[in-house]
Amino acid sequence: MCGIIGYVGAGVTRGAGEDADEETGGDRLAVGDVIHQGLRNLEYRGYDSAGVALVGETSGLTVAKRSGEVDGLTVPEVPDAAHGIGHTRWSTHGPPTDANAHPHTDCVGDVAVVHNGIVENHETLKAELSDHAFTSDTDTEVIPHLLEEELSGETEASAADDGGDAESDLLAAVQRVEDRLEGSYAICAVREGDDRIVVARRGSPLVLGRGEDASFVASDVTAFLEHTRDVTYLEDGDVAAIAPGSVDIFADGEPVEREIETVTWEANAAEKGGYDHYMRKEIHEQPEALRQTLAGRLDVDAGDVDLDVSFPPGFLADLEEIRIVACGTSYYAGRYAARLFEEYAGVRTTVEIASEYEFGAGRTPDRTLVVAVTQSGETADTLGAVRRANAAGARTFAVTNTLGSTVTREVDGTAFIRAGPEIGVAATKTFASQVATLAMLSVAVGRDRGALAAADARTVLEDLRGLPGAVQQVLDEEAAVREAAREYRDSEAFFFVGRALGVPVALEGALKLKEISYDHAEGFAAGELKHGPLALVTPDTPVLAVLTEGGRARETMNNVTEAQTRGAPALGCVTAGSEFDTLDVAFEVPDVGVVEPLVANVYLQLFAYHVANEKGRPIDKPRNLAKSVTVE
Template structure:
């Protein structure tokens, strides 16, 4: 979940590294560092906290001429977020940066200490550079020592290493964590753990596969697989514009991403909606042959999209559907049957727990599908089939447009299942397609709504907690609303089924318990209203979100009148995103980079 950059070339190495790290800071911001090897001499800098602290430290450092540089922005796994634990990590004459977790690091560390290695940090990463130098001192040539180092590592890793033994070279390896190599017309070499770090710097990239390793030098790229067999690099093209990754005048990327949901949902739907059919050209019709169950698996926000869509798969697709939290499925010894389509959902396509469940399902012989935002990501390459959400770069750690586009894709896919299995009549399918066409307009943010929420938010800065409640598909949306608030405001919040409040949680009801009630007119309104009245009678503070005025609400956020609950779902989603954001802003929090979190969770 950390961010890695690298550069080999003759231009301003420091500036290139720092610029790349800026694009990756959403992946981790506990600390950051760079190391530059130029004229056989290292310069290195580390700083705790956000990248601005590293920029201040390097203000007087300049680079010119050919150099090898690596950089890293960290989300702490092993060891506290201190300068000593920050990457790059140092050996006698080498530096390394690493994303992932080395599972056997303690075993390796003990062996290296017995040989006389001196460790400075608490991290697992430091074993890599000491193991490399131990093998180097044992007589191996630099790349042979690197290859042998990688072969002894267990776990997930993306690694860049530079050494004085080969001063115009960067070694790299990838297994389980993303790594991209890029080149430009000047034959400069670039590395990044995400496309974002490379946009504008190069046009051709290699998305490394698990087990691949090699090195770049002045003369080219050497790439091989885990068995030391040479691999011919396969280049893909990279977009040239960074415009979509900029704030464009909004206060935060999260705000920008909430506002652009209308546009990106149009992109999600385009080419996939005929008048009377759902079109997924990327799917082979045989994908659903012999399938009697769908198992959805994800983490965090993507899990909430999975849970919400499970209602649609059973209601519209008429297919048995189960939902799993990826980190739980991995260890529950699940019964995976080959008549099940295993669907994983991830914004990044790199989420470690979800990726491992995908591999489990494939090993068990299941057909697999990924719903993902990032082409060429690990999950997209691993799964039998993929549907891209087309959300574009999402830089806010708290996911917004990724959730919206996941929901749209999963809604479409539930209809695709229904039409493929002939479990939906033509008129119902046409009506559902018509509703999907309305979604981009429904999620458009209107100034009066946003201003109402902004003013209302000042009432919800204190108290002892929030309950977000809803029924049916609005229960997963309540979970997502609570997660958004927790992530960026640091206030305690829970999502709960409305009908379950009286089975225990209502004991907490008092004026300092804030209840955000999702009350769609078109789905179990009277049942939900009755549950909210039970809370109101016990003096809980009620904020109702509905297109029907609720006289017992302390606060009321009106949404537009719709004739179907799915349109209410998407508009309510926007209200919850804005409410969480405005509360967090009033509390003075960094909305885009909430504490303790990172965007792409590539560790367990």
């Protein structure tokens, strides 16, 4: 997930009440400064690198970019610039380097492009562009070179028809290139000699800002809210041309009208995209995060997965044990995955809290795979476990969200979850993406070992492919979760239960609630209720249960009934169409097979969020906790 900003105009007046900036020399901001400020507003979407492309009437196209934070970017002075684009990156293809920063240009430097999303067929397209010079590792760079091909062909055709040079059409070129791209994307393109920004959207958001004498485009209204509150949200498949004083939108090549809406929330909430908290925003970003996690990796028809990882010949065939090491939410993601590895890969799999990990006796290092799961790639306890595994001679592997992080340099292989930046301390979208990535890895290992038939693999991959849509269906039911949270917010304690794949989800649900509400919450295997915890059950201790496919719903419900007979209210996440009539509250989970408990977890995230919000807790910054634990 990256941040995009584009601006067309002669500069804007600084917002009311702000002082003149010595850097700009007055109250009017130049085009480069408008874009730079927009990037600062969007930095929560990506902070690996940043760049701008400015187009001047006589100075032409000027590009500046670099790795690192937005404030480290020096925006060049281009006095005659009347439009430009900018980008702040969260790396998915290629490490965070100067060369991989956006914008990307064509061979001659006439066209510049910024892009959010993933071009799934970029390798095929790059092979077709073998006569072009590529300078980065990104999927994005194929786009300006494709535009170069289209524009070059148009110019030659025009010259042949008219007997001379003619300006070729950037809009038409983007429309043709867009038809060749597979995946999800939001694209902004500019060209020397053209006074427009041309944009296209499919799967990744783009919003237009409509000012009196200026127009904007961005991945979030965050970027320009201080300048205009009038916006138009582009729809999937839309292509638009933004020029001074005009915005033209096309769908399937035909002009269309899109509604202009007025944003009503305050500017100081803009960086959260209108949400009160990053955590709720990130809960709602899960469908997009999961699409990015899965994009280009599933071949459902063949029953195969491509995670762009490799192991030495024969290693997986001889594998005796997988040991997953992690902390907190990542540990629960590992517990979910352990069951999948045992079932699909046919390998004994254990999960250990990283701070407690030792390689241990009785294990064969060259037949053991140690998988470290860490969102940041910098968790001290997990890095310590990796180092102990390396010292013992085991092969190590990381599942992480962060390119260039320490863990990627210390393991033998890495799979990136590609969830985008997560600001809230309480992990939400990264948990979903970790489980999805580990599930894909379990299928890949099982297929390589011959332990998983293609037909069975296809079923699992079909379930994974349905994840983003299923999560969106749950998010659409948020009002019901909010109502339940209000009813039970003052309870003495909360118990979360499940079986099989429901156990790690119950544990994670309890962790979320205690992290942000400060209420006592406990998660455990449902069968353990009668081995002690029933002594704590009262009418003031709600039980939240995972009652879905993959969670042994009937057996779990028997345990829930034991709690209900002691007076406890029962809330359950149930597979759509299931009948659990005795529940006090039932939340329906779409039918997506083995990943249903993961979808149920979204209900538990929303419940935790709304309980904490009703109590007025500082949700994004819970007391005593940090986003990344970098000390042991």
